[in-house]
Amino acid sequence: MKADALRGHLDALLLATLDGRELHGYAIIEALQLRSGGALDLPTGTVYPALRRLERAGYVRSEWTTVSGRQRRTYQLTTAGKKALTAERAAWREFTTAIEGVLGSGPWPAKA
Amino acid sequence: MAGQSLIDDYVDALAARLRGPAALRRDLLTEARDSLHDAAESYLDAGFDPEEAQRRAVEDFGPVGRIAREYQAELAVAHGVRFVRSLLLLIPLVHGLWELNRLLWVGEGQPDWYRTVAQATDLTSWVLAGSAAVILIAFRWLARLIGDTRLVGRLTGAWSVGAVGVYGFSLLTVVVATAGVDPGLVLLSPPVLLATLVTFAVVARLVVLARRCFVLVA
Numbered sequence: 001m002k003a004d005a006l007r008g009h010l011d012a013l014l015l016a017t018l019d020g021r022e023l024h025g026y027a028i029i030e031a032l033q034l035r036s037g038g039a040l041d042l043p044t045g046t047v048y049p050a051l052r053r054l055e056r057a058g059y060v061r062s063e064w065t066t067v068s069g070r071q072r073r074t075y076q077l078t079t080a081g082k083k084a085l086t087a088e089r090a091a092w093r094e095f096t097t098a099i100e101g102v103l104g105s106g107p108w109p110a111k112a
Numbered sequence: 113m114a115g116q117s118l119i120d121d122y123v124d125a126l127a128a129r130l131r132g133p134a135a136l137r138r139d140l141l142t143e144a145r146d147s148l149h150d151a152a153e154s155y156l157d158a159g160f161d162p163e164e165a166q167r168r169a170v171e172d173f174g175p176v177g178r179i180a181r182e183y184q185a186e187l188a189v190a191h192g193v194r195f196v197r198s199l200l201l202l203i204p205l206v207h208g209l210w211e212l213n214r215l216l217w218v219g220e221g222q223p224d225w226y227r228t229v230a231q232a233t234d235l236t237s238w239v240l241a242g243s244a245a246v247i248l249i250a251f252r253w254l255a256r257l258i259g260d261t262r263l264v265g266r267l268t269g270a271w272s273v274g275a276v277g278v279y280g281f282s283l284l285t286v287v288v289a290t291a292g293v294d295p296g297l298v299l300l301s302p303p304v305l306l307a308t309l310v311t312f313a314v315v316a317r318l319v320v321l322a323r324r325c326f327v328l329v330a
Contacts, residue, residue, distance in 0.1 A: 011259070025143055026150035043174025044151065048143055049182040049261065056189070057255040073143050 010042070010050050012088040015059060015081055024072035025051065051075055059084050118166040119148045122176060129180035132187025132328050133194060140183050148173055185261040188329035192268030193251065195321045199275060200244040202314050203237050209307040210286055216303070222293060229289040236282040240275050247271070262329060269325035276322040280315040287311060 017023070017031045028051070029044045054060040059081035065074045077085065116124070123145045130137050148169045155165035173179065214222075214230060222230075247254075247268075258264050287308050299305060 024146075026147045029147070029151075030154075043179065044147065044172050045144065045174040045179035046182055048140065048147070049186050052140075052186050053255070053259070053261055056252070058252040059256075070146070072146060073139070 011054060014050055014054060015077065015085040015088065018075055018077050019085060022074050022076040024067055024074045118170050122170045125176045126180055130183055130187060133190045136187060136190045185265050188265035189261055189268060191328050192265060192272060192325050195272045195325055196244045196247050198321060200241055203241040206311055206314055207237050209310055213304050213307050226289050226293050229285055233282045233286050236278060240279050265329035269329055272322040272325045276318040283311045283315055
């Protein structure tokens with residue numbers, strides 16, 4: 001899946017990746033690739049400005065911590081981030097249900 | 113540079129394209145370097161030789177020009193916030209200085225037009241300070257409303273230039289008006305001279321900061 005197709009969904013994908021856990025940047029990238037089966041093809045460098053944008057919006061908070069003996073900036077969801085993720089998931093289900101209804105239902109039955 | 117790794121070359125190229133608040137710039141570059149090393153280690157574990165592992169890590173990270181644009185947008189927004197904070201701190205300082213001068217040294221016999229100029233300057237100052245405070249308080253909400261970081265940077269830059277233009281004009285009006293009441297006051301009265309010099313320094317500093325808001329987001 002190409003980066004342009006992902007651009008509008010990157011924030012929601014990052015929020016979902018951080019759901020229930022605290023991760024550093026590269027672990028977030030690995031989780032995105034793992035969950036998508038390697039289909040998400042976006043420059044990994046774009047993830048970091050997106051995380052900063054989410055932090056500015058109050059959806060994510062970050063801190064420098066020691067992970068496996070190295071200093072890493074780790075990210076976790078805030079309460080506002082959890083609410084935003086819930087809203088994003090509801091909107092996504094509504095969207096996919098509507099699209100599936102049109103695209104997934106096959107040809108119209110022939111007129112009698 | 114000879115002897116440098118591909119990751120070092122990439123981070124250096126990225127650093128060369130970034131301008132803005134030093135602490136955030138350093139933070140972003142450290143995080144980028146860490147991520148590149150993590151990716152290279154992952155490729156090493158998958159059996160690639162060290163140079164190929166670094167080449168793949170750099171390629172995955174993205175073209176340096178594109179990545180630099182996104183990082184630069186973050187730096188521009190951070191600088192814009194710094195400008196708004198500076199304005200919010202400097203307005204009460206300058207206002208306090210001129211208020212003190214008006215009460216203690218400019219005297220009671222001020223003409224009506226001087227009072228009008230002073231009141232207009234006060235109003236301008238407080239409107240600007242109020243709008244700066246609103247921007248800082250509502251910044252999180254604005255960031256949610258406007259997802260495009262470059263647009264946030266441009267809007268902050270436009271507000272900054274407008275604010276410094278209005279504020280600078282109103283402050284210079286007070287200096288000229290004070291000279292109009294008594295030309296000797298501005299040059300011969302040390303407190304008024306100090307307030308004038310502080311005013312010029314503040315305006316100059318704000319002009320530099322406001323200009324950088326636009327330069328950094330360009």
